[in-house]
Amino acid sequence: MxxxxxxxxxxxxxxxxxxxxxxxxxxxxxxxxxxxxxxxxxxxxxxxxxxxxxxxxxxxxxxxxxxxxxxxxxxxxxxxxxxxxxxxxxxxxxxxxxxxxxxxxxxxxxxxxxxxxxxxxxxxxxxxxxxxxxxxxxxxxxxxxxxxxxxxxxxxxxxxxxxxxxxxxxxxxxxxxxxxxxxxxxxxxxxxxxxxxxxxxxxxxxxxxxxxxxxxxxxxxxxxxxxxxxxAPEDQSAGVKLLADIRAAFHERGVDRITSAELVAWLVAKEDRPWAEWKSGKPMTAVQLAKFLSRYEIRPRLAKFSGASARGYDLEDFVDAFNRYLPEAEGNGVTDPHFEALPKVLPDFPRESGAGNGVTDEDPLEAYYNSRIAEEVEHVG
CATH class of the missing domain: 3.40.50 (Rossmann fold)
Known part of the structure; x- marks a missing residue:
C-alpha cells in the first residue's frame, strides 16, 4: 500500500x-x-x-x-x-x-x-x-x-x-x-x-x-x-465541461448565434469528450442538450439562420453561466461593475465572413462588449 x-x-x-x-x-x-x-x-x-x-x-x-x-x-x-x-x-x-x-x-x-x-x-x-x-x-x-x-x-x-x-x-x-x-x-x-x-x-x-x-x-x-x-486532477462536472465546450464552439466558429443542430454536431465531433456517447452509448441530441442547459436557465430560441427559421442559441444567453461556472472566465480586465459578468475574451481565432450567414469579420464577443458599452454611455448621457 x-x-x-x-x-x-x-x-x-x-x-x-x-x-x-x-x-x-x-x-x-x-x-x-x-x-x-x-x-x-x-x-x-x-x-x-x-x-x-x-x-x-x-x-x-x-x-x-x-x-x-x-x-x-x-x-x-x-x-x-x-x-x-x-x-x-x-x-x-x-x-x-x-x-x-x-x-x-x-x-x-x-x-x-x-x-x-x-x-x-x-x-x-x-x-x-x-x-x-x-x-x-x-x-x-x-x-x-x-x-x-x-x-x-x-x-x-x-x-x-x-x-x-x-x-x-x-x-x-x-x-x-x-x-x-x-x-x-x-x-x-x-x-x-x-x-x-x-x-x-x-x-x-x-x-x-x-x-x-x-x-x-x-x-x-x-x-x-x-x-x-x-x-488533484481536474474533476469537472458534465455541466462545466459542456459550458466550456459551448464557449469554445462560439469562439472557433466566430459567431454570436448558432443553431441547435450545428452546436450538437460540433459537440459530438469532439473525440475526447463524452457527448458522442452521451446516453446508452448514443450521441447527444438537440433535445438532450436543451434539457441539460435548462438547469442554467438557457433555452433555445427560434430565429433566422441564413434566411431560414431554426432553433438555436445566442451567445449573450450564456454570459452569466460562463462567468459563474468557468473559472477561466474570470479576469476579463473590465473594472466597471456593469461588466463583471462578461465572459473572458479569448485570443484571436479564425473565422469566415459572408453575407447572410450570421458570421462577420468582427469578434462577436468584442461586438457584444461594444454594444454593452454603447448602451451604458447612452444611459449615462
Missing part, C-alpha cells in the same frame, strides 16, 4: 474524525480510487476498519439498507468495489450524498400501514472503487488516488500483529476524543481563502482535529490540503 505523505496525513486525521462525528456538521467521505486493481484499496479499507469505530464492511449495499443500518447503529461504513454496483443505484448515490451533512434523512413507508418514517443517513463512509466515482460524491470526499506499487516499493504485508496494533490505536483514539470534548465542541478552525463550499466543509472537520491535536499537526494538515489541491 503506497500513500503519499499528504494522503497519509489525511487518512490519519479522517480516522480520528470518525470518533468525533457528534461534534461536526459534516461527515467527509474518504473516496479511494485507482486506475488498476492490485493498488492497495482493499488493504487500506482493512486498516480504516480497524481504526474507526463501529466498522461495518460491505461489498454491496442498497440505499434503503444503508439508511436502516445508519439509523440503528451509527456505524463507520466501509464499502469496497463500489464500481460494481454504485452506478446502477440512484437511491444509494443519493443517501451517500445526503449523509455528508447532519440532519439529512431518507424517508420511507414502513409497516402494514405504510407509515412514513425518516431514517437518519449522517455517517462517515470510506468507499473504494476501480476507476472514477460520481462527481457529486467526489465533491463530498477526500480523494485518495492509489497506484500499484513497483517492485522496489513493495511494502510489508498487513499481518495480524499490525491489525491488532491498529485496534489498540482505535481505543486510544476514542479516549483522546473523549478527553477533548470541550475543545472539539468549540472548534472553529481558520480556513485558507481558497477553501470554499464543500471543500471548506470537509477540511473544517480535519483542521479542527489537527488544531486539537496540536504540535505540528495544524501545519501538516494545511500542507496536506495545499498538496492535495495542487495535485
Amino acid at each position: 503506497i500513500l503519499q505523505p499528504a494522503q497519509a496525513d489525511v487518512v490519519a486525521l479522517w480516522c480520528l474524525a470518525t470518533h468525533a462525528m457528534e461534534h461536526f456538521q459534516h461527515a467527509p467521505r474518504l473516496a479511494i480510487t485507482s486506475a488498476e486493481k492490485g493498488s492497495g484499496k482493499t488493504t487500506l479499507l482493512d486498516v480504516l476498519g480497524d481504526l474507526a469505530p463501529r466498522r461495518l464492511n460491505s461489498g454491496s449495499i442498497t440505499g434503503a439498507a444503508y439508511a436502516r443500518v445508519v439509523e440503528a447503529t451509527s456505524p463507520t461504513l466501509i464499502v469496497d468495489e463500489a464500481d460494481t454496483f454504485l452506478a446502477e443505484d440512484d437511491v444509494l448515490r443519493g443517501v451517500l450524498n445526503q449523509g455528508h451533512r447532519r440532519g439529512e434523512c431518507l424517508i420511507r413507508c414502513v409497516g402494514d400501514n405504510h407509515e412514513a418514517r425518516a431514517f437518519n443517513v449522517f455517517a462517515p463512509v470510506a468507499i473504494a472503487a476501480l476507476g472514477a466515482l460520481p462527481d457529486t460524491l467526489l465533491s463530498r470526499s477526500f480523494v485518495i488516488r492509489m497506484q500499484r506499487a513497483m517492485a522496489h516499493e513493495r511494502p510489508a504485508r498487513l499481518d495480524e500483529k499490525a491489525r491488532a496494533d491498529a485496534r489498540r490505536l482505535r481505543a486510544m483514539a476514542a479516549r483522546w476524543v473523549e478527553d477533548s470534548v470541550d475543545v472539539l465542541s468549540a472548534a472553529s478552525p481558520d480556513l485558507p481563502e481558497w477553501m470554499t463550499n464543500r471543500e471548506a466543509d470537509n477540511w473544517r472537520v480535519l483542521l479542527a482535529i489537527a488544531d486539537c491535536a496540536g504540535g505540528a499537526w495544524p501545519e501538516r494538515a494545511l500542507r496536506a490540503a495545499a498538496s492535495m489541491k495542487a495535485t
Whole structure:
C-alpha cells in the first residue's frame, strides 16, 4: 500500500474524525480510487476498519439498507468495489450524498400501514472503487488516488500483529476524543481563502482535529490540503465541461448565434469528450442538450439562420453561466461593475465572413462588449 505523505496525513486525521462525528456538521467521505486493481484499496479499507469505530464492511449495499443500518447503529461504513454496483443505484448515490451533512434523512413507508418514517443517513463512509466515482460524491470526499506499487516499493504485508496494533490505536483514539470534548465542541478552525463550499466543509472537520491535536499537526494538515489541491486532477462536472465546450464552439466558429443542430454536431465531433456517447452509448441530441442547459436557465430560441427559421442559441444567453461556472472566465480586465459578468475574451481565432450567414469579420464577443458599452454611455448621457 503506497500513500503519499499528504494522503497519509489525511487518512490519519479522517480516522480520528470518525470518533468525533457528534461534534461536526459534516461527515467527509474518504473516496479511494485507482486506475488498476492490485493498488492497495482493499488493504487500506482493512486498516480504516480497524481504526474507526463501529466498522461495518460491505461489498454491496442498497440505499434503503444503508439508511436502516445508519439509523440503528451509527456505524463507520466501509464499502469496497463500489464500481460494481454504485452506478446502477440512484437511491444509494443519493443517501451517500445526503449523509455528508447532519440532519439529512431518507424517508420511507414502513409497516402494514405504510407509515412514513425518516431514517437518519449522517455517517462517515470510506468507499473504494476501480476507476472514477460520481462527481457529486467526489465533491463530498477526500480523494485518495492509489497506484500499484513497483517492485522496489513493495511494502510489508498487513499481518495480524499490525491489525491488532491498529485496534489498540482505535481505543486510544476514542479516549483522546473523549478527553477533548470541550475543545472539539468549540472548534472553529481558520480556513485558507481558497477553501470554499464543500471543500471548506470537509477540511473544517480535519483542521479542527489537527488544531486539537496540536504540535505540528495544524501545519501538516494545511500542507496536506495545499498538496492535495495542487495535485488533484481536474474533476469537472458534465455541466462545466459542456459550458466550456459551448464557449469554445462560439469562439472557433466566430459567431454570436448558432443553431441547435450545428452546436450538437460540433459537440459530438469532439473525440475526447463524452457527448458522442452521451446516453446508452448514443450521441447527444438537440433535445438532450436543451434539457441539460435548462438547469442554467438557457433555452433555445427560434430565429433566422441564413434566411431560414431554426432553433438555436445566442451567445449573450450564456454570459452569466460562463462567468459563474468557468473559472477561466474570470479576469476579463473590465473594472466597471456593469461588466463583471462578461465572459473572458479569448485570443484571436479564425473565422469566415459572408453575407447572410450570421458570421462577420468582427469578434462577436468584442461586438457584444461594444454594444454593452454603447448602451451604458447612452444611459449615462
